[in-house]
Amino acid sequence: MPRKSDRIIFKQVPFVTSKNCIRVGRVKIGGGNSVAVQTMTNTKTEDVHSTLEQIYAAESAGCDLIRISCPTAESTLAVRSIIKTLSDRGSADTAHIPIIADIHFDYRRAIEAMEAGVQGVRINPGNIGNEGLKEIVKKAKESACSLRIGINSGSIERDVLLKYGKPTAAALVESAVLNCKKLEDLDYTNFKVSVKSSDVRTAVEAYRKLSEMIEYPLHLGITESGTYFPGTIKSSIGIGTLLMEGIGDTIRVSLSGNILDEIKVGRQILKSIGMLNNCVDIVSCPTCSRALIDVIGISQEIERYCENIRISLKISILGCVVNGPGEAMTADIGVFGFNESGLAKIYVRGKEKCIAEESRIVEIIKDVISEIEPES
Numbered sequence: 079m080p081r082k083s084d085r086i087i088f089k090q091v092p093f094v095t096s097k098n099c100i101r102v103g104r105v106k107i108g109g110g111n112s113v114a115v116q117t118m119t120n121t122k123t124e125d126v127h128s129t130l131e132q133i134y135a136a137e138s139a140g141c142d143l144i145r146i147s148c149p150t151a152e153s154t155l156a157v158r159s160i161i162k163t164l165s166d167r168g169s170a171d172t173a174h175i176p177i178i179a180d181i182h183f184d185y186r187r188a189i190e191a192m193e194a195g196v197q198g199v200r201i202n203p204g205n206i207g208n209e210g211l212k213e214i215v216k217k218a219k220e221s222a223c224s225l226r227i228g229i230n231s232g233s234i235e236r237d238v239l240l241k242y243g244k245p246t247a248a249a250l251v252e253s254a255v256l257n258c259k260k261l262e263d264l265d266y267t268n269f270k271v272s273v274k275s276s277d278v279r280t281a282v283e284a285y286r287k288l289s290e291m292i293e294y295p296l297h298l299g300i301t302e303s304g305t306y307f308p309g310t311i312k313s314s315i316g317i318g319t320l321l322m323e324g325i326g327d328t329i330r331v332s333l334s335g336n337i338l339d340e341i342k343v344g345r346q347i348l349k350s351i352g353m354l355n356n357c358v359d360i361v362s363c364p365t366c367s368r369a370l371i372d373v374i375g376i377s378q379e380i381e382r383y384c385e386n387i388r389i390s391l392k393i394s395i396l397g398c399v400v401n402g403p404g405e406a407m408t409a410d411i412g413v414f415g416f417n418e419s420g421l422a423k424i425y426v427r428g429k430e431k432c433i434a435e436e437s438r439i440v441e442i443i444k445d446v447i448s449e450i451e452p453e454s
């Protein structure tokens with residue numbers, strides 16, 4: 079078995095994102111730290127059991143930060159129970175997944191959420207009012223809680239909207255900068271910013287402009303991007319474009335669907351551009367008449383098997399010798415169809431391991447994976 083040091087590991091892309099670094103509980107955001115993946119629960123927050131179940135599932139799926147909406151006093155009371163359960167579950171030195179309260183209009187919900195122990199609060203200061211904002215910042219300082227200024231097309235201040243006529247990228251940026259200034263005037267800088275739009279071009283333009291103007295961490299997202307298929311495409315283009323330019327410190331893929339899909343897509347975006355360690359990357363061909371093994375079936379089975387495996391690994395599964403050997407040589411595990419009898423060659427770290435019948439390929443790949451120790 080190859081030594082651990084021989085493993086091919088994706089390098090963290092050396093992009094420099096925002097210079098400021100903030101901490102949301104156990105997760106550092108900005109300042110060159112890894113891009114964090116977020117999602118948001120869609121249970122009734124008051125339903126503590128269901129919300130906790132969703133948090134556990136999200137964490138297992140690789141979520142780094144989780145947001146919970148807090149529209150009522152009952153919901154912030156529920157957050158208190160949720161955080162207590164999460165805290166009781168871990169040991170003294172293992173902090174639980176950071177919880178961020180999402181507040182829209184009532185500053186009192188933010189105060190209650192911070193008293194309940196959340197590590198972050200998402201606000202739109204334009205909806206809160208100056209007095210409420212002062213109270214929130216005072217509490218955030220006392221409890222070392224971070225904030226997010228969450229601007230989106232539907233919540234730009236009336237005068238800014240009048241100036242631009244519609245929620246353009248410039249309007250989003252102006253609103254964000256105004257609100258950054260409000261927090262700075264209160265001597266508070268422990269925050270990140272988002273300027274989301276459901277229009278991909280508007281969001282990309284807004285984030286590009288904003289990244290030239292401020293050094294606070296940026297949370298990226300294409301808001302209300304739709305159901306799984308269109309939402310995945312829109313988010314991949316918008317978020318992917320920005321990340322490739324070195325913009326963005328945390329992301330949320332916003333889908334009308336299962337929140338676990340949001341995490342899966344978010345992680346896949348990061349994985350696709352080499353910004354996610356400890357994950358399995360599967361390279362497989364589209365197949366054609368030359369295919370000698372069932373590439374599609376084998377790839378899908380291995381993908382399901384690897385969903386929750388947290389090691390850096392590249393697996394290539396190709397149908398024939400046209401491209402198979404080349405890909406196999408650069409993968410940790412490489413498989414390709416070898417002859418008309420359905421035999422496949424299996425390579426491990428560039429060396430031929432065996433020739434196997436098609437029916438044994440999945441089993442052999444799983445065995446090799448299980449022999450590889452996880453990253454420490």
Ligand code: SF4
Nearest residue numbers: 363365366369397398
């Ligand atoms: S690797 Fe072979 S089977 Fe797969 S698409 Fe290319 S030529 Fe076709």
